[in-house]
Amino acid sequence: MSKIIATRAIRGAHKLVARAEKELDQAIKEKGPQTKVEFPNTGYFLPISHGILGLNIENLEGLKNLLEEAKKLLPPIPDEKLWLPYLGHTLDAGMATLFADEIIEAIKYTLNPIPYLTEPNPTDEQLWLGAANDVILRERGIEFVDGTAPGFAACVGYCPTNDIAVKIARELQEKNLYVFISAATDGKSMAQQLREEGIQMGWETRLVPYGDDVTATVHSLGFATRVALSFGGAQPGDFQRVLRYNKNRVFAFVLALGPVDDEKHAQAAGAINYGFPTISETDIDQILPTGICTYEHVVSPIALDKIVPKAIEVRGLKITITKVPVPVPYGPAFQGERVRKEDMYVEMAGQTQPGFEYLTTKKLDEVEDGKIELIGPDIDEVEEGSKIPLAIWVEVAGREMQPDFEPIMERYIHDFINCANGIFHMGQRDINWARISKEAKAKGFKFKHFGSILHAKLHGEFGKIFDKVQIKIYTREKEVHELIDVVRKVYLERDARIADLTDEAVDTFYSCTLCQSFAPNHVCIITPERSGLCGSYNWLDGKAAHRINPTGPNQPVKKGKVIEPVKGQWQEVNEFVYNSSHKTLEMFNAYSIIEHPMTSCGCFECISCVLPSTNGVMIVYRDYTGMTPVGMKFSTMAGTVGGGVQTPGFIGHSKQYIGSNKFISAEGGFKRIVWMDKELKEEMGPVLQELGKKIRIENFVDMIADETVATTEEEVLEFITKKNHPALSMPPLF
Numbered sequence: 001m002s003k004i005i006a007t008r009a010i011r012g013a014h015k016l017v018a019r020a021e022k023e024l025d026q027a028i029k030e031k032g033p034q035t036k037v038e039f040p041n042t043g044y045f046l047p048i049s050h051g052i053l054g055l056n057i058e059n060l061e062g063l064k065n066l067l068e069e070a071k072k073l074l075p076p077i078p079d080e081k082l083w084l085p086y087l088g089h090t091l092d093a094g095m096a097t098l099f100a101d102e103i104i105e106a107i108k109y110t111l112n113p114i115p116y117l118t119e120p121n122p123t124d125e126q127l128w129l130g131a132a133n134d135v136i137l138r139e140r141g142i143e144f145v146d147g148t149a150p151g152f153a154a155c156v157g158y159c160p161t162n163d164i165a166v167k168i169a170r171e172l173q174e175k176n177l178y179v180f181i182s183a184a185t186d187g188k189s190m191a192q193q194l195r196e197e198g199i200q201m202g203w204e205t206r207l208v209p210y211g212d213d214v215t216a217t218v219h220s221l222g223f224a225t226r227v228a229l230s231f232g233g234a235q236p237g238d239f240q241r242v243l244r245y246n247k248n249r250v251f252a253f254v255l256a257l258g259p260v261d262d263e264k265h266a267q268a269a270g271a272i273n274y275g276f277p278t279i280s281e282t283d284i285d286q287i288l289p290t291g292i293c294t295y296e297h298v299v300s301p302i303a304l305d306k307i308v309p310k311a312i313e314v315r316g317l318k319i320t321i322t323k324v325p326v327p328v329p330y331g332p333a334f335q336g337e338r339v340r341k342e343d344m345y346v347e348m349a350g351q352t353q354p355g356f357e358y359l360t361t362k363k364l365d366e367v368e369d370g371k372i373e374l375i376g377p378d379i380d381e382v383e384e385g386s387k388i389p390l391a392i393w394v395e396v397a398g399r400e401m402q403p404d405f406e407p408i409m410e411r412y413i414h415d416f417i418n419c420a421n422g423i424f425h426m427g428q429r430d431i432n433w434a435r436i437s438k439e440a441k442a443k444g445f446k447f448k449h450f451g452s453i454l455h456a457k458l459h460g461e462f463g464k465i466f467d468k469v470q471i472k473i474y475t476r477e478k479e480v481h482e483l484i485d486v487v488r489k490v491y492l493e494r495d496a497r498i499a500d501l502t503d504e505a506v507d508t509f510y511s512c513t514l515c516q517s518f519a520p521n522h523v524c525i526i527t528p529e530r531s532g533l534c535g536s537y538n539w540l541d542g543k544a545a546h547r548i549n550p551t552g553p554n555q556p557v558k559k560g561k562v563i564e565p566v567k568g569q570w571q572e573v574n575e576f577v578y579n580s581s582h583k584t585l586e587m588f589n590a591y592s593i594i595e596h597p598m599t600s601c602g603c604f605e606c607i608s609c610v611l612p613s614t615n616g617v618m619i620v621y622r623d624y625t626g627m628t629p630v631g632m633k634f635s636t637m638a639g640t641v642g643g644g645v646q647t648p649g650f651i652g653h654s655k656q657y658i659g660s661n662k663f664i665s666a667e668g669g670f671k672r673i674v675w676m677d678k679e680l681k682e683e684m685g686p687v688l689q690e691l692g693k694k695i696r697i698e699n700f701v702d703m704i705a706d707e708t709v710a711t712t713e714e715e716v717l718e719f720i721t722k723k724n725h726p727a728l729s730m731p732p733l734f
């Protein structure tokens, strides 16, 4: 706790209490102690003294009681030599300031003419509005409760230029915040700057000019107090509830623009009592430790082009964007929509072009919320029918953000993009695939709109855990290739986190029904040894996703009684799958490809299928476009196995599952693998080699055929026979 800032706040409080005393004495002398004092048309008396102290002040005499309370709270000005670090003194000085402010402002209402308008909007003659009446409170206060307006920015002082004042006001309005303006400095105030620029002010535009006096700042806190009394169930005098309600429910902060004198320091101290931090452009002492406010209390110096995002971060305000800003209709109704080849303008990533989707965490000061960059050609610059790369790189920052949440949020890219009419999206990680229709392009859809969707929807869905998000869209092969190895390394690291956990060691699995948007009866059951089919959710991810969204698509599933330990069947898992598959699937075996296997949606990384004459299985990765020994290409097989149905002899699964001890363990496990496409075989080679060593086969990978040696089942059989593949000596599959 800084001595300088406390000294200035306490000194400011002393000055304001002295001023209140002087003006009150004079008013009583001139008008008499029984002169009525009130703010216009309110049942809340003078709201600070009513809400905090339970006083019902109705005349000048009554203000004396408030003055006494202010004096009682005034701490001594800190000694130059002996300083006791104590936030409490500063808070007391802040509250004394608010009492003094309220006395000074109340006296203004005894003047003739009153220096404020009683209308909700300024006129050409009068800019300042003073205290809001109860009609405004009812109309506007409810917005603080229902979330239409998350809070307010109390702007004190002025900006270096009118343009900056307009920019800050607009930024705050865009965040749905009210802007309460007070406290001119050297006769200059932000409200006057906005007026000079012809900006419409008043309660209707949420730009509220309270008054040019520093004491008019109290109307912001008076309004907050009345919201707590009116909507928060706080009783007059129950100061704890008034203050706590504001800290927890009203996302307000003070923006100190320009020089900050002692009196403004004192206002900041008053606001801290309500949990409202101050963000200052000028270099004043900071109060960084948390305590009364959610995060820091006073932060400075912050450049004016960064002051709004900084205030939002420090106050812990969560942004909600109600409308996704894209030129095509957007909503869940379009989630299952396909874009057929003949309707397609451009195809991105998929089997023929590189691509990936990646979400990572950065520091707060490294992310500019809402920044969207396109690296590579835009849709107008590519020919109709083109196939181009697509990488989506998302950076989020937030005090509650944890790396564990990255895969979960990343997987939602698929869901969010799919809700745009005319945009089709499939896959995740480095197997993403998108199509944009001719119609969407004609309506003005640009590649940057992927970013607009993600900015809006990530805030909407995960706003509680992060504060800012920026997005880069890559559509040029060079950059996509450069970055793909970086993200693949991270995918591997994420998968490795779960390496030693077994299914037997846990009593709970996690479901995933995210893919029900296009495979309505599909349920992934994610176990420690079998990740989701798409490869982007492992058991730890399912657990973290449930923590983020307890009512979302990832639910804990108790295993219950073991029905089939080898095939992987449990009573409560069956019950869960039955209910979640809309009563279409009565049982499934987690580790079998033959008997009641898990259903497949369409997002699987790989397909395994039985090659009967070889007594083994083949595995094909989704990027492999050639013919496979089963007589089908991947795309044809995907049509057969996908859609949320059980297809004995076929399963969709992640790459990671191939290296699991539970990989078709009901049928003997990895020893059944007789064919893989070459690229997948090479990628999984080290894992398979290790598994082979465990059964004393040194060269297991060499025993597996690929497309360079076999593209028919007969050729596979011939190859594995030569290699003396272990599948040949295993029990028959059927």
Ligand code: SF4
Binding pocket: 411, 512, 513, 514, 515, 516, 523, 524, 531, 532, 533, 534, 535, 536, 537, 601, 603, 604
């Ligand atoms: S494939 Fe499974 S784990 Fe992956 S998103 Fe779809 S339902 Fe969830």
